[in-house]
Amino acid sequence: MKSIRFPRSPKVILGLCIVGFFVLLTIFGPYLAPYSPDNTSFAPNLTPSAHHWFGTTSLGQDIFSQTLVGARATIVVALIAGLVATLLSMVVGIAAGYVGGFTDDGLSMLSNVFLAIPGLPLLIVIDSYLPVNSRSNSLVIGLVISLTGWAWGARVIRAQTMSLRNRDFVEAARIIGEKRYRVMFFEVAPNLLPILASSLLFTVLYSIGAYVTLAYIGLTSTSVWNWGTMLFWAQGNNAPLSGEWYWFVPPGICIALVGTGLALLNFGIDEFINPRLRAAGLSAKQRRSLGLPRRQRLGLTPVVHSASQRPSTPAIASNTVST
Amino acid sequence: MRIIGRRLLLYVLTAWVAISVNFLLPHLMPGNPIQTLIGKLQGQVTPQEIEAIRLSFGGGIDKGLLSQYFTYIDQLFHGNLGVSITLSSPVSTILKASVPWTIGLIGVSTLLSFLIGTVSGALLGWTRGSRLDALIPTATFFQAIPYFFLATVMLLIFGSNLHWFPVLGAYSQNLHPGWTWPFVASAFRYAELPVVSIVLSSVAGWMLGMRNMMITVAAEDFVLMSVAMGLSKRKVIMTAARNAVLPSIANLSLAIGLVVSGALLVELVFNYPGVGDLLLNAVQNEDYPLIQGIFLVITLAVLAANLLADVVYLALDPRTRTETVA
């Protein structure tokens, strides 16, 4: 078995740091918050200061505390939605790709239909009919989001499964009479790991966007603090036009940072799946010291003049260029 | 053509699913939202309007689900999407006024964004390893910013602080809508900032996708052969780009859905009088007939855009067109 070497590019490391930071925030954020996010006892509209790092809302709440507390709901819902959606796309994708025939036709049609329906409007319609008490339930919201976010992954996984289906080890398992679901989930699925990981990152990314958007337009319970609700209140109190940037910028930046972290991680997975995307692995400095151009141009293979070459066959008096 | 036929079938099916979801949701959700709605409306609107709303949901609940379903579909084909509760006029009338704004805004920004993103992504992929690579993390960051947040920031900086662009609305309030020069000019002025902000939000996606495809295609033999043939650098890049753009177009269906979703919220931020703004007002007022009507219209528009993308794809990739092989 090949050992898995995850590309260790600066992009991936940065991504890991960002995502790691927000995971810690999800776990510890609520304990670190200096005040309760609902506490309205401060002076309204304070600009950032030592007491209130991110200032206060026009209702006199501490924005820094809201941001810290809001991390948890935002990320937990996105994780639930991402995991459920990935699981769904895995089941649908593998079944369609492995079983083939009518199953494939049916499931592919289903994913294509879900792919063609614009996700957010569907989400809004479903959500607007949800009873108010369900809207504060992370699990319900997560499930609804996952319903609109699984189709893309299913399509990618199906394609990959089809290419795996006829490989030797799968054939072998089939021939010795393994049960179909066992072949699918114990032989095929492990080989889909990179694609599943990429699909998980994407659906989590999508889910953060979807959840925050729902909260922003007031479709989740306003009693649960998340970054979207913060933006909802900011917009509702006209913060953007009254210049209260410190109210809506922190949650917005947090959302963008989490997303950036996830996308950077995904670069690593992309390079793992598609070796053509891997960088040549030399820094600009190394290239210069070897006499290589900064980037290789297609159709102009460079010439290296390196002293550290292994001695080559002494067959013919070597007149290799030495300048 | 067979392929277009198949896609058309898919979209018809999708439209049917969307319509059915639209019908089923209010009937299946706990708490009987239709009854609640109609109860709330008693006395607020005329009995005729209540009847129209009831019909748009499929008629009386005593009729059975299936019969209600057919009534609903029949009403739909006759253009009865119900009556908006808050605006007390037919949903179809309201949509007719706002759909053109949205199509204009989203159409223009999607086109611009696709063009800019594809061209810059092609260059980025081709010059991989050069200093331009520094753009990638920035682009990734922009891709991760929610559309509405970026729009808000743009509004704050360029609209209310620097006053470079007019904000809020789609045209100057001093003008009367119509095909007059001042009005059209004003509409363009007012669309600038929303377009810029949608393009900024969506361009990174196209760019990064195109970059990956460009790198992948540049490794193909035929690109190397175009170099071996002594073609100019521009021709070589075009050879790669022409092939690399195909997957972008094939994936347009996913992308259109996302862009439309994002752009709808930008309308809200700028008070742009399109369906997005309408939808969010409807949501806040629990104006179910309007929500449903908007959902249907958006879905149909997205499906039409998908079909268009499919036709373009077919025109660009001869391999999908061939049905007879020599």
Next chain:
Amino acid sequence: MDETRTKNRILDLRNFSVDYGWGDGAVRAVDNVTMHVDRSTVVGIAGESGSGKSTLIYGFTRLLRAPGVIAGGEALFNLSDASASEGNFINLVTATESEMRRVRWSNISIVLQSALSALNPVLRVRAQFDQVLKTHRPHMSKSQRRDRTIELLALVGLNEDRLRRYPHELSGGQRQRVMIALALTLNPSLVVMDEPTTALDVVTQREIIGKLAELRSQFGFAMIFITHDLSLLVELADEIVVMYAGTVVERAPAQTLYDSPRHPYTLGLLSSFPPMHGARTELTGIPGSPPDLSDMPGGCRFHPRCPYAMERCARETPPLAQVTNESRSVACWLHAGDEDAAVPVELRRVGVERHPPLGAENAEGET
């Protein structure tokens, strides 16, 4: 080099080396190769897959992609035409991008193994020719280009109704013919073919080889023809170069090499393929597999697989040396002395009629 030889030489590779990777991670895929191609001659390069044939030709045409780099040597290419009184050489290794562009396709054209992947999938056959002609013959009118394309297609035996086809609409043989026609568009002096027939069935393969021989005598271009099938080369090539693990191990006129190989590796290669004419015989091939580039055996690179290996072979690398009194070279210690006595009978220079007996002999003796 004397005057006439200079003038008739098309390509001169001197101590040409190619690496994959840089610095400490570098592996040498082509090592100190010296060979040449004369005007209107066909040089075949043979060797197992992985012996560096493609790397060599991508290397001197500067088409090799990263991590490939040229690690030394010269590739002198003659730009003057046959009527010129003397050669006008350019070193491709140090040529600039614009110099390379002038050489490409006008002087050197290339045909790859898979025409399907070498032709732009979104262009019709006609457009593939058009883009070459537009670039290199800007004065040609649209109808002139069309006429030229039809003429070229006819040369390779294709009807003009193929003009409007896309690559995927052609059969494998037709695609390769299009590729060959494309390679001849500008009357180059050197056509490089990297296993152009390997992906084709035997019948198509024979047709195309026949066509190439015909075209060569008609137009007089020189050709480098790469294959791992030596028997194919005898028909076509004037001279054959045998490569093993990035080095040239034997070089000889085609028929000579075929009839009396000197290097044990060449002998092994010859017995890996049935002769194109004659009885089908048992194939013995060469035991073992080519060495790992990063772990090259010392001494002669072939010695671990060589049935005739001597103690010296593991220690010293045999130079590619001319065989006394013959116009051929071999890199093998068996032939280091002047005497034939030490040489196994099947590798000796005279008297042994090998075809078809080689295979038959093996079949009796070893299996």
